[in-house]
Amino acid sequence: MSVRDMVEKDYYAALGVPKDASAADIKKAYRRLALELHPDKNPGDPKAEARFKEVSEAYDVLSDESRRREYDEARALFAAGGVPGGQAGGYGFQPGGFGPGGPGYHGGSTAFNLDDLLGGAGAGTAPGGLGGLFDNLFQRSPGGRGPRRGADITAEVTISFEKALSGLEATVRLPGAATCLTCGGNGARPGTTPRTCTTCRGLGVVSRSQGGFALSEPCRDCLGKGTVIDSPCPDCRGSGRREREQRIRIPPGVADGQRLRVRGRGSPGERGGQAGDLEVTVHVLAHPVFDREGQNLTIVLPVTFVEAALGASVKVPTIDGAPLTVKIPPGTSSGRRLRVRSRGVPRSGGGHGDLIVTVDVTVPKPTDLSAKARTALQEFAHAHPEDPRTTLMEQMEGRS
Template structure:
């Protein structure tokens, strides 16, 4: 069976099981399908015979844990993007790219074939163990005040990540010595395993994938060539972040190896609550108390903002409790640099005590508005009338 067939055939689909199926589920499905499609039970039916061969082939791979793992790893490299019949359009690629067959087009790395990129996984020519590698992603957390979260802030982060050993500069060899090319894999870092028509690459058991063998190891890293790097970076947290949000700072993670790009830094933000302001999307919110006369007769009230400069909001006569007014441009900073709004909700304040004069005035007001019942028809609406 060719490598192309190995990638093209979905053995899980052939057996009608999921990719997470247990060995018992695989065996049960195989027995059921094998009985139904066995040539003895379908004499003269070439389709059943071909189906029986496919079922047997799929079972031979999936029933063997090692072969199943190798099969899964090989197919996962392409994320399900292989399309039978070749072609480099959306949804597929040409296997000529992978194995260097005639008719293949340039791979995604600017002219390199996919066989180069995957380092000879399928027994083709591959790169040495010194190929470039992207740095690891790092995750940390920070705490911001409410104002910092709304407008943005700069923070210092002390990061520890895997890096080349500072003593041996990543060679793994003791000072004055050098590593030698692994004799087992000839420096490629991998060795091939023949699976009967399909060659699968694995990390070299001698050098563990490095391609080099260290005879006199560095005392600092014990020959691994790796150490821990600690560094402090300054990073800008954009405005408008929310409590618990996880933001990505591209290229601020661990440094890459052999010219590879740096990883990313992920920061989980914790925002301290504010005693007055809240947040709704890119807008800030605030509740402002007004007196009963202000709500009834109208007024102009001063409203604080997050930057400390108050604004004046006009309350029209007859404003009900809970009405919200919008103040443009006084909210949180958006990603594009613009600013959201401040949403001001009025809350009619009810006095807890009244002077005799105030009580008398309210009694007169109640008498003058006795014919205005705000609950008129309430019971009827409750009954659906």
């Protein structure tokens, strides 16, 4: 946190509370604002996100008694005219320079340490020296450091083959549950509070005497929690925890196993730090007819051996509409790949990959052959006495 931030950031104004607000008021104000501004409730709203960070940062400081005291004192110090702004060496941090109207740190009653102040802003120091000084001040309070980037979150989503081609808005379940913002995690409907269990008087256990012994067992009325929720929070049904979800946009053409990184949609940063990223691994379900090779869509197309020998125009299904007609050239072997341009997977840079049609010459089962067809095949064999293995034999003879 820079000196400038320190002077300019009004955490009380950020939370909309007076300077003498009680800890309870600060908490209440934060909870209300956090609920209103939470990124889950304002997806894609940078203003709300910025405000949410501002409010979180303000609450971080003001909710911590010692940090709040340091912040108050630092601001009082500036307000008292200690620092006119960025001239090097002109900070006015001299012993006794704060006068009777100052925050009184001479008395030693505050967290300030004169040596720290002078050490940081020593002779001819650059303006940055003071920034470091205040960073140090904040570092001295437990848990208080500079801005910290939020953690990255990993998640997975499974989508259909077709949606992977067209792209979609998907809801991604994030691992682990988060505190319910509606009730602040206590599980009670807003405006109500969990009450102490009357059966066990909040102990969670009840004693029962049996045969002269006192036995303790978990209270059945509160299930050992010690509190009872009469009116559960509608959003978490009393659990105080909620599954987290994020809506993300999955671009057209995403591949199975691909990882999408969504900047700033991970865990929120702390003390003004930027949020982490959300990394989503996409699983694409298999399709019964189509498959993919990178940006190409593939299909295996059965043809008869007559179509393969004589050539034919045959219909091929498409993933997104009416079938298209593909020409099988005369003399096509099984396994031949025919290419239909631009009917494949959308490319990230625009355009599409190709549709690759692999010809699969089918052979009729003997049980499917009529007597007439069988005779026709025999006639064909007589008319075309070809031995396709001749070349193989010749190649082998040449080697011996």
